[in-house]
Amino acid sequence: MLITSAVLLFLNIYAPITIRKLTCTAQGSAVKDKARLIVSAFSSYEKLDGETVGPVVQSMSDLHNARVLVTDAGARCLYDSLGVGGVAGKLVFYPEVAEALEGNDAVHVRCEETLIISKASMPIVAYNRIIGAVYLLERNGNQAQLITSLQRNIFWLSVGLEIAVVIVSVLFALIFSRRMGKLFDSVRKMHGGDYSVRLPERGRDEVARLGVAFNELAQRLNQSEEVRKQFVSNASHELKTPLASIKLLSDSILQNDMDQGTMREFVSDIGSEADRLTRLSAKLLELTRLDTKPPETLSTVAVLPVADRVLRMLNPLARKQNIRLDLDCPADCAITATADDLYQILFNLVENGIKYNVEGGRVLLLARTDPDLVRIDVEDTGMGIPDIEKSRIFERFYRVDKARSRKAGGAGLGLSIVHDMVLRNRGSIEVSDGENGGTRFRLCFPRVGGEEAQS
Ligand SMILES: Nc1ncnc2c1ncn2[C@@H]1O[C@H](COP(=O)(O)OP(=O)(O)OP(=O)(O)O)[C@@H](O)[C@H]1O
Numbered sequence: 001m002l003i004t005s006a007v008l009l010f011l012n013i014y015a016p017i018t019i020r021k022l023t024c025t026a027q028g029s030a031v032k033d034k035a036r037l038i039v040s041a042f043s044s045y046e047k048l049d050g051e052t053v054g055p056v057v058q059s060m061s062d063l064h065n066a067r068v069l070v071t072d073a074g075a076r077c078l079y080d081s082l083g084v085g086g087v088a089g090k091l092v093f094y095p096e097v098a099e100a101l102e103g104n105d106a107v108h109v110r111c112e113e114t115l116i117i118s119k120a121s122m123p124i125v126a127y128n129r130i131i132g133a134v135y136l137l138e139r140n141g142n143q144a145q146l147i148t149s150l151q152r153n154i155f156w157l158s159v160g161l162e163i164a165v166v167i168v169s170v171l172f173a174l175i176f177s178r179r180m181g182k183l184f185d186s187v188r189k190m191h192g193g194d195y196s197v198r199l200p201e202r203g204r205d206e207v208a209r210l211g212v213a214f215n216e217l218a219q220r221l222n223q224s225e226e227v228r229k230q231f232v233s234n235a236s237h238e239l240k241t242p243l244a245s246i247k248l249l250s251d252s253i254l255q256n257d258m259d260q261g262t263m264r265e266f267v268s269d270i271g272s273e274a275d276r277l278t279r280l281s282a283k284l285l286e287l288t289r290l291d292t293k294p295p296e297t298l299s300t301v302a303v304l305p306v307a308d309r310v311l312r313m314l315n316p317l318a319r320k321q322n323i324r325l326d327l328d329c330p331a332d333c334a335i336t337a338t339a340d341d342l343y344q345i346l347f348n349l350v351e352n353g354i355k356y357n358v359e360g361g362r363v364l365l366l367a368r369t370d371p372d373l374v375r376i377d378v379e380d381t382g383m384g385i386p387d388i389e390k391s392r393i394f395e396r397f398y399r400v401d402k403a404r405s406r407k408a409g410g411a412g413l414g415l416s417i418v419h420d421m422v423l424r425n426r427g428s429i430e431v432s433d434g435e436n437g438g439t440r441f442r443l444c445f446p447r448v449g450g451e452e453a454q455s
């Protein structure tokens with residue numbers, strides 16, 4: 001609004017002044033040309049007198065709007081086109097005439113509101129002698145009125161334009177501030193914890209795009225809030241169960257007068273519940289670490305030594321359940337990862353293979369280097385996972401067979417840790433049925449170049 005006002009103000013002041021100036025200059029030169037024309041008509045005269053001057057001037061065209069005076073060298077008027085009421089025969093004391101008789105051209109233009117008055121005077125020179133002067137006066141009302149009406153039109157046009165600009169600006173500001181107000185309200189609501197707020201996604205301008213981005217953000221926050229709530233409720237449930245068992249067992253020991261053997265059994269149960277709590281809190285800590293800690297720098301890790309260490313660690317558990325552990329991994333097989341992560345991943349998968357296996361079963365860890373990736377399979381001959389459960393087993397706290405898994409001390413966190421770690425190490429994981437009826441987890445990692453692997 002300020003800019004248009006400044007531009008219109010400038011237009012209203014500058015344009016009329018310039019037009020007036022240009023018109024005055026044009027009028028001045030026009031009247032001077034006419035005076036020069038009359039002077040040239042007398043260029044061959046030696047002397048001027050009243051009888052000869054009149055007919056010469058009257059025979060000239062283009063002079064009907066102008067008053068023409070011709071004087072002799074003594075400023076006596078020889079001819080006045082005004083006729084009656086004119087100054088013919090009298091001395092003329094106009095300053096322009098005096099200037100012309102001194103040998104100079106004189107041009108004066110005055111611009112009034114409704115009239116432009118232009119005067120020009122020139123000496124008539126014959127044989128290097130000033131024998132008289134021509135004086136021309138022209139009044140031009142049309143041009144002046146045209147300029148005045150142009151000025152008025154510009155003024156009213158500016159007023160109209162300014163009003164339109166004000167209306168459009170105010171409307172635009174109102175609409176814009178209303179939309180921004182809605183956005184701010186929604187942000188404030190979201191800040192207060194209400195993630196269900198949504199903005200209308202109408203239009204294609206920046207505010208509409210901001211609304212779309214806001215809605216996406218609100219949806220994601222809503223989802224992560226749901227996940228967080230679910231996680232907290234699952235975690236507290238998982239913590240509550242062993243704590244309740246410990247409380248129950250310890251109360252029984254305190255209240256009942258039990259024999260030594262039963263008491264030992266109860267205390268041993270308390271110990272295994274405490275172990276479960278320890279394992280659970282370790283896994284929860286691991287998950288928090290995965291969520292918060294930035295990924296460590298990856299290096300080349302040879303798969304064989306890590307896999308070997310995992311199987312050695314899990315051998316006692318496997319032996320207890322009469323399960324055979326097999327390893328098939330070429331010595332030069334290597335991936336880009338962190339050694340600790342690879343250990344954790346393989347440990348969790350092989351541990352599951354043992355825990356959810358059948359008596360006398362087998363777990364095979366097989367690694368292969370393909371042209372562009374490294375494939376690691378952990379396959380067991382256990383009970384398998386039903387197809388509809390396969391997509392959910394990587395969720396936190398998800399267990400297929402809740403009773404069996406809990407009995408095995410599982411909280412349903414192992415695979416979600418594996419999943420996060422695999423992604424962090426730029427790999428992928430998928431689950432399918434094993435060839436011999438159990439489950440096969442397949443990990444794929446980008447292949448390390450030959451030189452890198454050797455180093
Ligand atoms: N090899 C497998 N064979 C059959 N079922 C499996 C296998 N691996 C995982 N599952 C099923 O998937 C569920 C999730 O496994 P996950 O490793 O995440 O948890 P968990 O073993 O129960 O507990 P945690 O690993 O946290 O101690 C298990 O409860 C189990 O029901």
Ligand SMILES: [Mg+2]
Nearest residue numbers: 352410414415
């Ligand atoms: Mg597990």
